[in-house]
Amino acid sequence: MASRPSDRTDALSATRESITVAFEAVDRSSVMSGRVGRGLVGAAVFVAGWWSLASTVPSYLLPTPAAVLGAFVTELTTPATFAFGGVELKLTELSAVLLQSLLHYVPGLLLGVGLGAPLGIALGYSTRLDEYFTPAVGLLRPIPPLAWMGFVIAWVGIGHAGAAVIVAIGSFWITLLGAHDGVRELPTEWIEVGESLGVRDHRTMVRKVVIPGVAPSVFTAVRTSLGRSWMIIVAAELFGAPGLGYRIIHTAQSLAMDVSMAYMLTLGLAYLATDALFQVAREVVAP
Amino acid sequence: MTEEAAFVALENVSKRYETGEGTIAALEEIDLSVPEGGFVSLVGPSGCGKTTLLRLVAGLESPSSGRVRVGGDVVTGPDPDRGLVFQSTTLYPWRTVAENVRFGLEVTDTSATVAERRVERLLSMVGLADRTDAYPSELSGGMRTRVGIARALALDPEVLLLDEPFSDLDVATRESLQEDLLGIWHELGKTVVLVTHTVGEAVRLSDSVVVFDGHGAISTVVDVDLDRPRDFDTDRFDPYVSAIRNTIRDGRRNDQSTDRRFEQHTTNPKH
Numbered sequence: 241m242a243s244r245p246s247d248r249t250d251a252l253s254a255t256r257e258s259i260t261v262a263f264e265a266v267d268r269s270s271v272m273s274g275r276v277g278r279g280l281v282g283a284a285v286f287v288a289g290w291w292s293l294a295s296t297v298p299s300y301l302l303p304t305p306a307a308v309l310g311a312f313v314t315e316l317t318t319p320a321t322f323a324f325g326g327v328e329l330k331l332t333e334l335s336a337v338l339l340q341s342l343l344h345y346v347p348g349l350l351l352g353v354g355l356g357a358p359l360g361i362a363l364g365y366s367t368r369l370d371e372y373f374t375p376a377v378g379l380l381r382p383i384p385p386l387a388w389m390g391f392v393i394a395w396v397g398i399g400h401a402g403a404a405v406i407v408a409i410g411s412f413w414i415t416l417l418g419a420h421d422g423v424r425e426l427p428t429e430w431i432e433v434g435e436s437l438g439v440r441d442h443r444t445m446v447r448k449v450v451i452p453g454v455a456p457s458v459f460t461a462v463r464t465s466l467g468r469s470w471m472i473i474v475a476a477e478l479f480g481a482p483g484l485g486y487r488i489i490h491t492a493q494s495l496a497m498d499v500s501m502a503y504m505l506t507l508g509l510a511y512l513a514t515d516a517l518f519q520v521a522r523e524v525v526a527p
Numbered sequence: 528m529t530e531e532a533a534f535v536a537l538e539n540v541s542k543r544y545e546t547g548e549g550t551i552a553a554l555e556e557i558d559l560s561v562p563e564g565g566f567v568s569l570v571g572p573s574g575c576g577k578t579t580l581l582r583l584v585a586g587l588e589s590p591s592s593g594r595v596r597v598g599g600d601v602v603t604g605p606d607p608d609r610g611l612v613f614q615s616t617t618l619y620p621w622r623t624v625a626e627n628v629r630f631g632l633e634v635t636d637t638s639a640t641v642a643e644r645r646v647e648r649l650l651s652m653v654g655l656a657d658r659t660d661a662y663p664s665e666l667s668g669g670m671r672t673r674v675g676i677a678r679a680l681a682l683d684p685e686v687l688l689l690d691e692p693f694s695d696l697d698v699a700t701r702e703s704l705q706e707d708l709l710g711i712w713h714e715l716g717k718t719v720v721l722v723t724h725t726v727g728e729a730v731r732l733s734d735s736v737v738v739f740d741g742h743g744a745i746s747t748v749v750d751v752d753l754d755r756p757r758d759f760d761t762d763r764f765d766p767y768v769s770a771i772r773n774t775i776r777d778g779r780r781n782d783q784s785t786d787r788r789f790e791q792h793t794t795n796p797k798h
Contacts, residue, residue, distance in 0.1 A: 427616070427617060429613045429616075429617040430617065430619065432585075432587050432605070432611065432613075433611055433613065433617055433678075434630075434634075435587070435604070435605035436585060436586075436587075436605040436606070436607065436609060436610065436611040436679075437607060437630055437631030437634060437635075437678070437679075437681070437682065438607045438631050438634050438635040438682060439634050444634055448630070448633070448634060449619070452619070452621045452622075453619070453621070455621070526621070
């Protein structure tokens with residue numbers, strides 16, 4: 241028997257109210273107030289919810305936080321060898337896998353940003369160039385990086401290079417569009433004042449006005465790429481390039497769900513670390 | 528003012544824009560001359576072409592017909608001879624106050640020592656000698672406008688063109704900047720063209736006020752025959768302001784009556 245709508249509304253609002261009261265109580269308590277306190281409370285609620293859910297289902301459907309943490313520690317401490325290009329390093333499972341993914345992540349990002357930023361600035365600055373390239377960009381942009389996988393394997397083969405190229409394609413489009421739109425949105429007065437103050441050629445205008453003016457937009461695009469590239473890596477490594485993504489999928493296929501999730505956790509931590517590093521680097525470059 | 532030799536001269540200048548719906552005339556056969564060292568303001572309803580005129584003198588746009596001359600030479604593009612001041616938001620935010628003022632000196636390869644001295648002098652002239660290392664975001668609107676003026680003066684232009692430079696500012700700041708602009712004008716003897724939508728500002732500052740109608744033509748040019756410094760509350764100040772306001776208002780009233788006629792005309796077929 242369904243309850244009358246008004247009853248349901250009452251129950252809903254009562255629930256909402258009690259949640260609000262609980263959070264307000266947390267807010268008021270001196271220990272837990274502030275940003276860090278709320279974050280800790282939120283994380284605790286998340287872990288508690290996860291735990292209670294995991295304890296009601298088999299571990300191959302959802303491992304408990306304890307199991308994931310255990311797997312994380314095991315992977316972090318089990319010795320393993322990292323080999324690349326004749327170099328052999330004695331590491332642990334987790335750090336070796338992370339290093340393998342960084343072999344895709346860092347060169348892919350550098351390549352994508354290195355090509356995307358200058359090309360985006362050029363297209364944004366030159367209306368004529370933009371007109372030439374708009375159809376091609378519009379056609380190619382919506383193609384997901386992974387769709388290129390077949391070609392990338394044919395071009396550079398299966399392995400680190402292929403995964404790096406997939407990452408590069410993803411960050412290339414993000415940076416190209418960020419830089420392009422950033423230049424387009426620069427106040428025209430900046431260019432006009434530049435001209436009235438004696439800038440006579442495009443080279444000087446780009447160097448003195450456009451690049452410093454668009455830098456914040458490019459930084460934002462690079463930051464988006466940092467996050468997006470970690471997502472793309474999982475897919476890019478599906479095709480036999482060892483790394484975090486490869487591990488996440490293959491451990492799950494052998495039903496080692498706790499290990500799979502430990503590597504998912506690593507991916508999340510890797511993103512947080514790169515984002516934090518980037519923010520620091522940005523502060524240093526442009527305070 | 529036409530008796531003196533024209534330094535900035537517009538000769539039968541028209542400016543038309545092509546749009547999807549036809550041709551829009553921003554300026555229609557304008558003749559105007561400003562003597563060397565003169566101070567002229569352009570006022571009129573928004574969209575009347577006063578900013579277009581300023582942009583033509585700056586060389587940011589070229590006339591559809593007619594000629595713009597500055598110091599005898601035909602204007603073909605922007606030039607450091609004509610310093611440009613926009614509203615307070617156009618400073619380069621990644622450059623400090625001193626670096627903004629130095630911009631023109633940098634791109635024209637002025638020697639570092641000369642540039643240094645010049646930036647220092649200009650910043651003390653606009654009263655910002657103690658804020659040289661501040662970024663624009665750390666300044667008030669009035670300060671930013673001062674930096675904009677100093678930046679435009681860095682290459683020692685013969686003409687200073689200002690496009691509603693004080694419109695973002697509160698009344699007190701605006702009045703003090705008006706005084707400073709007059710001071711700079713007296714000291715440096717530049718020819719000044721100011722676009723403003725404040726009639727009082729135009730009367731207070733200029734030798735003559737050019738009043739535009741709403742159709743890209745000049746209604747009248749009012750020579751302001753008052754001694755400087757001019758106070759807002761003198762008996763002779765207000766008549767100038769009301770006369771100019773009335774001219775603008777008459778122009779607008781004519782617009783409305785044309786609009787009404789147009790409406791009647793277009794609704795007729797229904798009856």
